[in-house]
Amino acid sequence: MTRTIKDSQGRVLDYLRLSITDRCNLRCLYCMPGDGVEWRPHGDMLSFEEFLRLCRILGGLGIRKIKVTGGEPLVRRGCATLIAALKSLPGIEQVTLTTNGFLLEEELPRLAAAGLDGINISLDTLDEETFRRLTRRSGVDKVLRALRAALEAGIPVKVNCVPLRGINEKELPDLAALARDQPVAVRFIELMPLGRAVKLDPLTGGETAAALEGRFGKLTPWKGRLGNGPARYYVPSGFTGTLGFIDPVSQSFCGSCNRLRLTSQGRLKPCLAEDLDLDLRTPLRGGASDDDLAEAILNLAARKPGGHHFLTGGGTPGQPQEMFRIGG
Numbered sequence: 250m251t252r253t254i255k256d257s258q259g260r261v262l263d264y265l266r267l268s269i270t271d272r273c274n275l276r277c278l279y280c281m282p283g284d285g286v287e288w289r290p291h292g293d294m295l296s297f298e299e300f301l302r303l304c305r306i307l308g309g310l311g312i313r314k315i316k317v318t319g320g321e322p323l324v325r326r327g328c329a330t331l332i333a334a335l336k337s338l339p340g341i342e343q344v345t346l347t348t349n350g351f352l353l354e355e356e357l358p359r360l361a362a363a364g365l366d367g368i369n370i371s372l373d374t375l376d377e378e379t380f381r382r383l384t385r386r387s388g389v390d391k392v393l394r395a396l397r398a399a400l401e402a403g404i405p406v407k408v409n410c411v412p413l414r415g416i417n418e419k420e421l422p423d424l425a426a427l428a429r430d431q432p433v434a435v436r437f438i439e440l441m442p443l444g445r446a447v448k449l450d451p452l453t454g455g456e457t458a459a460a461l462e463g464r465f466g467k468l469t470p471w472k473g474r475l476g477n478g479p480a481r482y483y484v485p486s487g488f489t490g491t492l493g494f495i496d497p498v499s500q501s502f503c504g505s506c507n508r509l510r511l512t513s514q515g516r517l518k519p520c521l522a523e524d525l526d527l528d529l530r531t532p533l534r535g536g537a538s539d540d541d542l543a544e545a546i547l548n549l550a551a552r553k554p555g556g557h558h559f560l561t562g563g564g565t566p567g568q569p570q571e572m573f574r575i576g577g
Contacts (some may be wrong), residue, residue: 315343
């Protein structure tokens with residue numbers, strides 16, 4: 250019999266975002282401190298063998314899709330090997346990757362050989378000066394080469410952009426135009442007020458959509474399905490690819506949330522916006538059985554909140570950690 254993880258709201262949780270490192274080679278304003286993250290002993294992070302054991306247990310409970318994230322997952326050596334192993338786990342139907350694209354081109358042969366099902370590339374601008382302002386690094390051309398190489402390798406690609414007022418808002422139509430002649434999905438994601446992101450001024454999905462309609466005309470709803478998340482997709486006239494909108498703040502989609510998050514240090518989170526998690530590393534290393542770990546996971550899933558409190562200021566005490574700690 251097929252098992253499922255259900256929370257107290259009756260939502261089926263079948264999607265895991267798996268963060269394999271909190272380190273990154275960029276320093277994006279809304280995510281990372283300018284001088285990088287504090288050094289942590291290697292033993293603080295789960296080993297690949299530990300990730301695989303937990304994912305095997307989660308697969309047995311009903312997780313079917315895994316997104317490998319970071320930090321930047323490709324800075325951790327052997328990422329493609331882990332992906333191949335995840336693909337072989339019973340019950341796991343899809344494994345995808347989110348990346349900033351800096352190391353992607355050279356890793357593509359190994360990722361393709363591992364059977365990677367899709368790539369999300371984070372890219373907030375096509376302008377080098379804006380790119381440097383946002384990431385505190387140079388190299389937008391490097392990311393674009395990786396994007397083209399991924400398409401040539403036959404791997405589905407999505408581009409994720411965070412619209413920010415006064416920073417990249419005037420460049421959003423140029424970024425959207427990547428989908429005009431290429432089979433990519435360019436998605437615009439509302440910035441969530443977590444960590445250092447609270448100091449920035451995000452555009453809502455409605456504001457972004459209006460700016461794109463001003464350039465491309467009517468955004469016709471696309472009736473297909475891409476991926477595992479809540480994005481709403483549209484196709485302007487003459488576009489090969491699609492434009493997507495993910496609006497967690499202005500258009501909350503908590504009622505259909507299907508995900509859990511596992512951090513690089515082995516903490517399982519049922520909700521990105523709440524300071525609620527479960528330490529799996531300690532029992533994992535302390536001799537807990539698979540049944541013990543499965544029971545702990547199910548108990549936490551049952552406590553998944555019904556929704557976030559971004560607009561009301563509510564939620565649990567102790568605002569959640571920085572995104573790079575949780576997993577993007």
